[in-house]
Amino acid sequence: MKSPAATLPPSIRGPVAGFLSWLLPGAGHLFIGERVRGIILIVVITLTFWTGVAIGGVKNTVNPEQRWLWFLGQICAGGHTLATLAISHNIPSPPPGLETTRIAYGREEEISVVYTAICGMLNILIIFDVLVRAEHPTVPATSPAPPRAPKAGGS
Amino acid sequence: MSDMLALFLQPASLARWQQMLMLLPLCLAVSVVYKTTKCERVRDIPWAALVSWVTIVVGMYLVGIGLLVVYELVA
Numbered sequence: 001m002k003s004p005a006a007t008l009p010p011s012i013r014g015p016v017a018g019f020l021s022w023l024l025p026g027a028g029h030l031f032i033g034e035r036v037r038g039i040i041l042i043v044v045i046t047l048t049f050w051t052g053v054a055i056g057g058v059k060n061t062v063n064p065e066q067r068w069l070w071f072l073g074q075i076c077a078g079g080h081t082l083a084t085l086a087i088s089h090n091i092p093s094p095p096p097g098l099e100t101t102r103i104a105y106g107r108e109e110e111i112s113v114v115y116t117a118i119c120g121m122l123n124i125l126i127i128f129d130v131l132v133r134a135e136h137p138t139v140p141a142t143s144p145a146p147p148r149a150p151k152a153g154g155s
Numbered sequence: 156m157s158d159m160l161a162l163f164l165q166p167a168s169l170a171r172w173q174q175m176l177m178l179l180p181l182c183l184a185v186s187v188v189y190k191t192t193k194c195e196r197v198r199d200i201p202w203a204a205l206v207s208w209v210t211i212v213v214g215m216y217l218v219g220i221g222l223l224v225v226y227e228l229v230a
Contacts, residue, residue: 054167108174
């Protein structure tokens, strides 16, 4: 089955694949026809990102006001970060004295922020990879070998 | 469903040893993603990621132990 990107010119295929990779890490690989790689990347980044969110709580793990530098890393994970932000804004702040029911402090906070930011950093690697693969699609391993050229002046 | 939501709403409380173990899945994610982008053949990914994961984890714990030793000597 042909990938949806096969009909597009490389000048469009690359940016579209890159944007899809930002939106959902691994989706760009699916788009250019690298199905197994795409599924591996989607599963790994999603699991890792949401593990971080589960540790720190969705309310405070992605917090551009308090940790904007970390947020620069987190936003590279695209859709996951936007979803976390959207959910976070819809959760009311905990009443004074009950902050720990919604907000992690100390090591748990650090672990959650590091997990999500590293997912963003890894997604930069994924975006570069999909841009290269979209520009230079590899020949499938199952395709027949090209015929040998006859030797010059052969006897 | 509410249990799933609670999982993400309430922050987890991790013991010290659990905090140390959180290095393992993070390093595994880094190894798998890196090797998924690097390996030419998909079937090479599992072994390459495993080797990379073990190397990173052992390296990180050795660095941690080294820093602890330096800290104990200096402090």
